[in-house]
Amino acid sequence: SQQGEEDPQALSIQEGENATMNCSYKTSINNLQWYRQNSGRGLVHLILIRSNEREKHSGRLRVTLDTSKKSSSLLITASRAADTASYFCATGYNFNKFYFGSGTKLNVKP
Amino acid sequence: DTEVTQTPKHLVMGMTNKKSLKCEQHMGHRAMYWYKQKAKKPPELMFVYSYEKLSINESVPSRFSPECPNSSLLNLHLHALQPEDSALYLCASSQVMGKNNEQFFGPGTRLTVL
Numbered sequence: 380s381q382q383g384e385e386d387p388q389a390l391s392i393q394e395g396e397n398a399t400m401n402c403s404y405k406t407s408i409n410n411l412q413w414y415r416q417n418s419g420r421g422l423v424h425l426i427l428i429r430s431n432e433r434e435k436h437s438g439r440l441r442v443t444l445d446t447s448k449k450s451s452s453l454l455i456t457a458s459r460a461a462d463t464a465s466y467f468c469a470t471g472y473n474f475n476k477f478y479f480g481s482g483t484k485l486n487v488k489p
Numbered sequence: 490d491t492e493v494t495q496t497p498k499h500l501v502m503g504m505t506n507k508k509s510l511k512c513e514q515h516m517g518h519r520a521m522y523w524y525k526q527k528a529k530k531p532p533e534l535m536f537v538y539s540y541e542k543l544s545i546n547e548s549v550p551s552r553f554s555p556e557c558p559n560s561s562l563l564n565l566h567l568h569a570l571q572p573e574d575s576a577l578y579l580c581a582s583s584q585v586m587g588k589n590n591e592q593f594f595g596p597g598t599r600l601t602v603l
Contacts, residue, residue: 412591419577421493421596422532467531469592476545477592479531 383468383480391486398455400483402468403448410471411444411451414479415464422467425453460489492516493595495580501601504570510598512563512580518593520586521563523555524579526597532579538563539586570602 383404392398402411410429414422428435428444428451435442441454455462468480493514502508512521520539524532537545538557552574554566563580577597583590 414594419528419597419599421495421579421594422581424591424593427591476537477534479533482531 383470383478385466385468385480385483387483388481389484389486391488392458394458394460394487394489396458396487398458398462398485398487400453400466400468400485402451402453402470402480404451404468404470404478404480405449406472407446408470408472411442412469412471412477413440413442413451413453414467414469416467416482417464425466455485458485458487460487463487493580493582493593495578495595495598497598498596499599499601501603502567502570503603504572506570507566507568509567510565510578510580510600512565512595513561514582514593514595515561516582516593517560518582518584519560520583520590521557522581522583522592523563523565524581526577526579528576536565537586544586567600570600572602575600575602 383402385402412427413425416422426437426442428442439456444451465482465484467482469477496511523535526532534547535549536555541557552569556564579597580595581592583592
């Protein structure tokens with residue numbers, strides 16, 4: 380399977396704390412993307428990092444990519460209750476084929 | 490308009506019914522996708538259309554029949570489904586089918602097969 384694996388499967392933190400999620404994958408990729416999904420609804424694109432990039436920032440989000448270890452991490456700083464959602468990494472291969480990771484369910488307690 | 494819309498939001502159907510899911514985008518995207526997502530699982534790719542032509546079929550059973558009548562519309566025709574086909578069906582689009590393209594997702598259709 381080309382699907383990524385994410386850990387942890389579930390993460391519970393207090394508002395204001397940082398949340399870190401990790402994604403590992405098996406084969407070489409073109410890019411890796413992170414998506415958020417609220418309670419069984421559509422996915423919202425958060426950030427894309429290309430295979431030749433190592434780090435990317437967007438607001439409170441920081442994504443790193445280590446292609447030698449075939450892994451990526453998503454850091455959400457100063458978390459808010461509204462960040463409560465499931466987070467998926469999606470690994471991009473040729474022809475825009477995406478495989479989603481298993482997901483991390485984040486719960487941010489007010 | 491940066492939205493992908495899907496109708497209906499919910500659908501309940503029997504195993505002998507024929508129904509269709511509809512997806513629409515007006516962002517000028519030329520690649521459109523169907524995904525299936527079971528509860529507490531990641532989305533799984535079903536079909537990819539590029540310039541209104543079917544490019545990828547991930548070995549989906551023939552009881553699911555996709556159709557792309559024009560560059561803005563994507564349908565998924567359903568016939569003789571099984572209860573295990575109950576899931577959230579997500580549509581997505583991207584500028585083109587190629588590298589490094591963000592996919593925009595619709596809110597999904599929650600399908601229940603009785």
